[in-house]
Amino acid sequence: MKIKLSIVDDNSFLTKAIKDKLSFFDDISIKWTAMDGSKALTHLEENHNLDIILMDIEMPVLNGIETTQIVKQKYPHIKIVMLTVFDNDENIFQAIQAGADGYLLKEVNPEDLHSGIIETLKGGAAMNPSIAMKTLKLLRNPTSIENLNDKEQISLSKREIEVLEQLSKGLSYTIIADHLFLSPSTVRKHIENIYKKLQVHSKIEAVQKAKKHNLI
Known part of the structure; x- marks a missing residue:
């Protein structure tokens, strides 16, 4: 089965x-390419049988971040990897x-781009190392905790927290399933609940x- 991919830049x-x-x-x-987010959405309305989109951030009409949000709401099965010159x-x-699934710099070499795509489709997150470092820094000291009273409303079960901890290590569903002695479909169910x-x-x-929220 070929991977159905589109490029929006x-x-x-x-x-x-x-x-x-x-x-x-x-x-x-490569199924199609589009010059901006709104053209991409038009393509998707005609046919959303697609696995992954490589998405630029800075674009006219509808930028990559706005487009990602819309695509994730309408077509949650499509993975999105942001391609950018900036980190x-x-x-x-x-x-x-x-809702982006990964983040790569545009000068990525072919092998890393390909393995990033494969990794993302397996449920991992493609990330250029310098971006991963920055993301970790942001996670460790988020400048603003949005709303402290959000904290009380989120309660995950012990199992869900275990799944999330494994997920945070970048492990795939099947590996998490092995580690926790669960079936991959149970892991997927837990992850759906966590997202909800x-x-x-x-x-x-x-x-x-x-x-x-200090859950993990």
Whole structure:
């Protein structure tokens, strides 16, 4: 089965560069490309049979963060990896909050791009190391804990916390299932419940919120 992928970027030169990088791998089929978020949404309305989108952040009309939020609400099965030239904090945080599944810099080499795509589809999070470091820093000392009274409302079961802790190590569902002696479908169910309780749409967001509320 080929991986169905799309690229959303307003810079045609960079889109071509990404296409060239992916041309080395015959398990990837590029379905379409779009110059901005609203064009991407039009494509998806016609056909949302897609596995993953590589999404630029800075775009006219509808930027990558707004587009990610809409795509995640309408088509939660589609994974989104942000591609960016910047690794600045604010963008990382906003993209993660919007539900992005991973975050890579545009100058990523073909192998890392391909393995990032595969990792993301397996339920992991593709992340360039410098971005991962920044994200960790942000998680360790979030400048603002949104609302302290949110704290009381979130209660996860012991099992859910165990699953979330494993998830925060970047482990896949199957490995978590092995570690906790559960079936992968039970793990998936726990993760769905965790997302619901924490009101989040992605793994990174769930881990981030749980840490912020000292749940893990």
